[in-house]
Amino acid sequence: MGSSQSAQEEQEYRALAERTGFSLDQIRNLHKRFKHLSHDEETLRKEDFDEISDLTPNPIRSQIIDAFFDKRNFGGNEVGRVQEIGFREFLTVMSHFRPLRQNLTEEGIERIRREKLRFLFNMHDKDSDGTITLDEYRSVVEELLSSSAAIEIETATAIADAAMLEVASVTVGEMAPGQVYEGITFEHFLEILKGVEIEAKMHVRFLNVDTTTVRCGKL
């Protein structure tokens, strides 16, 4: 019985590996972590994330957690939020952080780049309307700067304004008097971050070896 269960699990892992690009070991690891976070439940909820103590000081903690409950990040074309996620969703979101494999083609890199940027974009675009408005951008910058207490809200606002203006001037160019920049669309987003090697920066080295067991054993 145990063997049949593990065989079934194995099959599931294989399917997930194909879907997300993780290796089996990595999936096994992440599943362990998932179980640990969810207290052996099938699904994860926001409260489970809140319990992670390492995450507490992260200035953009809520955004990161939100990203895990955003349907847009699950690969489908759905929009909206969910209350709890299963392992499959967890893994899908995680797969945005896979490092680049070697010998990828130019198009492959470009595709991954777009995916990663889309993830970032969705993070900013809270109301899923396809543009990052000034208010949305401001809240991002505010949260980002919230870790250093010395900075007032006004500074953050000013920086967000400046950043927004920068986007406007880079993408639209000279604006006619009275013209208003509505918000950053994904195309503009791509354009302003053109020079950043996002594919090289936004990644996590998922371990093949299990290091979490030590901690799990303690609990």
Added chain:
Amino acid sequence: MGFLSSVKPVCIVLISFAVLALLSFGANAEDSPKPTTTKPPAKPTEHGPIYTAPPQPLPEPEKSYLPLFTLNYPRVQIPFEITLWVLLASFAKIGFHVYHKITIWVPETCLLISIGLIVGAIMHSVHEQPPAVLTSSVFFLYMLPPIVLDSAYFMPTQPFFENVGTVLWFSIVGTLWNSIGVGICLYGVCQIPALGVQDINLQENLLFASIISAVDPVAVLAVFEDVNINEQLYIVAFGESLFNDAVTVVLYNLFNHVAELPVVDAADVFLGVLRFFLVGLGGMLFGLVFGFVAAFTTRFTRKVREIEPLFIFMYSYLAYLLAELLSISSIMAIVTCALTMKYYVEENVSQRSCTTIRHVIKMLGTVSETLIFFFLGVVTITTDHEWNWGYILFTILFAQIWRGLGIVVLTQIINPFRTIPFNFKDQFGLSYGGLRGAITFALAYTLPNTIIRKKLFITATIAIIIFTVFIQGISIRPIIELMNVRKTNWKLGTINVEIHTRLMEHITAGVEDLCGQWSHHSLKDKFMRFNNRFIRKILIRDNRPESSIVALYKKLELQNAMEVLDTISGDISAAPSLISMHEEKASNKSSFKPKRTFLASDLTAMHEILSKNMYKIRERTMSYTNKHTLPNDSRAREILVRRHTSIRRSLRARSFQGSESARSQKYFSLPLGQSLDTGYATESIRLNADGDPALELHNRSVRPKPRPRSKQPRFSTTRARLDPLQELHSTVNMEDEVRAEESSHRPSRQSSSSSNSRSRAPLQRHSSLGTPSVGEDDPEGDEQQLESPPPAWTPEPPDRGSGGPRNPLLRRAQWKPQDK
């Protein structure tokens, strides 16, 4: 430009040295004869009874005349010659940059060596020996520390720590690999009887190999920078050059010691390995301690700004010397010291000290390196060589082979651990960039004389340096460009990029925490937290953790202000208009746009930005620094200064008369806080007068329209975002300035000590605060008014309605000069 500015101090220092040398020479020439002239009357009577025979002064009295002109060359010979050498080398550097195209294709080191060769040829033709200044102790105690400090201090910290594993791997293991591989191979070659070098034993071969395994890719780094090569490759090349100096010197000392031993057994080898690690780690520990102590010291140097930079040099040098005293790796010590203290020190010291530190470090490092290369050229010609075709060719061959092999093998090992693995092109760039440089030569030249084949080693070293520097150094640029090595766009100074870089860091750290993994990002995150919570509190005076985003933002704001200024004084028609983001949002539909009305306030705003930010901007987001030029912050400042000067000049020509102008300008350089205040008050009144309630004081912003002329993005400059007064109080720098100002104005002008700090940068301040007078002269702020000569600056200020808050200040401006 940057180069010239770095050379200028060199020349000034050198010239002043030369003058000093001449002066002391003259003084001594006068001093020394004096005793002989005064002797005859007094001394003989005293010493007479004891010595009984001082007959010299009496018989020839005509010799004791005061000589009008004497030469005392031996007395000044050494410093004199050194000075001339430095001067000559510096002139050579200027010379290269006169014709700029040369340095693009031919690395500077090549040119320096060539000049050295020419000078050597001249010296050789007149049978003059090069001065014997480059001895082992001179090199290790005086020339090496500046070079290493230079590279360490200008190491881009963040990418370095991101790649620290690879850097250490390549520099430590790579150097060991090279030394041992080349050494053993050369030893094998030595056994061939035809070469006639059978007397070189294994130890000496290893020693020699360790010397030539130190790569020094100065030239390559410059090329890498120019072609925007990817960050990882650059930093690995940079870091490798830094740390393998340390490894090489340790190996050098080790093998130097071993070479003197008659027999080497297993215990010696074991102890040698043990010592290797002890020396390296000990040096690192020393450096850490001294780095923190240095940072801690600068916490208290607020009152002694003038010697602030000294602490940095003294502490690093002390770390170096103490490490040398204990025979642990002194290079490791100074490198770690520089890396540790840099971040904290630059926040503690004033902006000017910071600039001074950078300039002096860069200057000393450049001088040292230049001298060595120059000397290399001279030595190549003037000394007798022991030319052994076989040995030298094999040296070059093995050095290349082992370098290439080493890189390939070591990359295969390190690649699985890297997130961005090195591909074949990167590996080629790395191994082809393995030039040998100054340190290699100096190490060979300072070999102890007990080595029988020292001459051969020097010759071989020179051969390999010249081979690599000339052939590889010149060809690497075309090859890199041809191969199309992966590139990164480094200089992305946009605020969006900065925001997103930080954002990504936090996200990755967060996701790593989510996975319960500890790796680079989350470790860094934890370190930063620890750093902010504890280390900074101890080491930094005003502990206000500032995000790099804010730092960049301030920098860009300053840049923007400068451009606005540029526009105003340049073509006035392109003057930017004022519109706030907020307002734009609020009045979404109404096509309201105040275009020209706010020009004067625009100027005031600009002035305010400038005065606010001038002493605030710290280049924490430092751009990559060329090894031979200083970071670019000087450029911006220069523009600023120049711009201000020109404006002031035009003002002076137009509106001020005679001595009045000087005085009123002095006033404008006076109270920083007040002028900010005034700017504020004037501003608000003017706006109210314009009857525009939509513009609230706290969320107004200057918004220059994107001009087609410059493609640089513009930034809104909201007035209230960084409350100027608060900034003023929280910033010690500014406070100091103000205090220095006031103290220099209230008491008499003669007190040079109080006006000391002011006189150091009078230009900048003058001008920065001289700016508002543009706006004050014509409060209506029309373009014509700037063109036409504004109303003359009469003693009685015109009592305009809008100029209310300015009046008391103006009045003070008049009686202040009379006061003194």
